[in-house]
Amino acid sequence: MERADESEGKDAVTDPAREACPINPVVELIFSRWTTPILWALEHHGRSRFNELQRLLPTITPKVLTQRLRQLERDGLIIRTYHAEIPPRVEYTISDLGRTLVPVFDVIADWSDAHLPQVATARQAYDTARAEEAAWAEG
């Protein structure tokens, strides 16, 4: 059993870092690594088994997938159903609470469509400007 390691810790819900930003707790809750891909997969692919999720998320490792699924289950965003068969079968679904996030994701997707290209442009401008500065400083 790992305990000091892999803490999962500190209940983002009550984290004092919110002092400067009221949405910070939700951000840490919902947008921590892998949570959106998992919820998205469960929403669009429907009820899924552990190995199905691993296929849907090709770059995640079993260990991390387990961690994230446990966290999402604890937060009430997904539902885990264990079938005591041989071989055992476990199914995951998004919960009603988890589904309330879908409109939020849609808003983000809309922002992405509308503005992500501008971010890419800004990055190129920034990088070329810095490159020119460097070249000029060099002589």
Place this chain on the structure above:
Amino acid sequence: MERADESEGKDAVTDPAREACPINPVVELIFSRWTTPILWALEHHGRSRFNELQRLLPTITPKVLTQRLRQLERDGLIIRTYHAEIPPRVEYTISDLGRTLVPVFDVIADWSDAHLPQVATARQAYDTARAEEAAWAEG
């Protein structure tokens, strides 16, 4: 100059992890640690200097604040203005592009008001259920 360390790297915009989740690039872009508190502070407090931001975000270190400001500047979400005075003065503002995120943040804030308590409840239920299991297993 740190190079292998502190990479900042890999352009989330073009990250292949999006395969399972189209909003993943934006999530990594906008909701990485400290970016929402910084943007929120600049939006609500207005044009701010480095030290003001440090006061508004009491737990951030200068090093990390610098990193995040650079990243946000590169992504075009904030604007950095350097005044070559003595002592030097630097001001940060949210850009027009950055301001397009405000409605997104509002949607998240609404979700938080409506559903965050349910997350807290789910956590308590999960934890007590696990505690009971453990007690029962112990005898």
Place this chain on the structure above:
DNA sequence: CTGGATCCTATAAGATACTG
């Protein structure tokens, strides 16, 4: 004042092997 440079630690994540 606004950070950069350097060193160090904590935490997240990967690889691999194994089990009920």
Place this chain on the structure above:
DNA sequence: CAGTATCTTATAGGATCCAG
């Protein structure tokens, strides 16, 4: 099948000192 255990590595972040 659905994970767990263990070890190792990578990365983010903190502490401190220093500089234009």
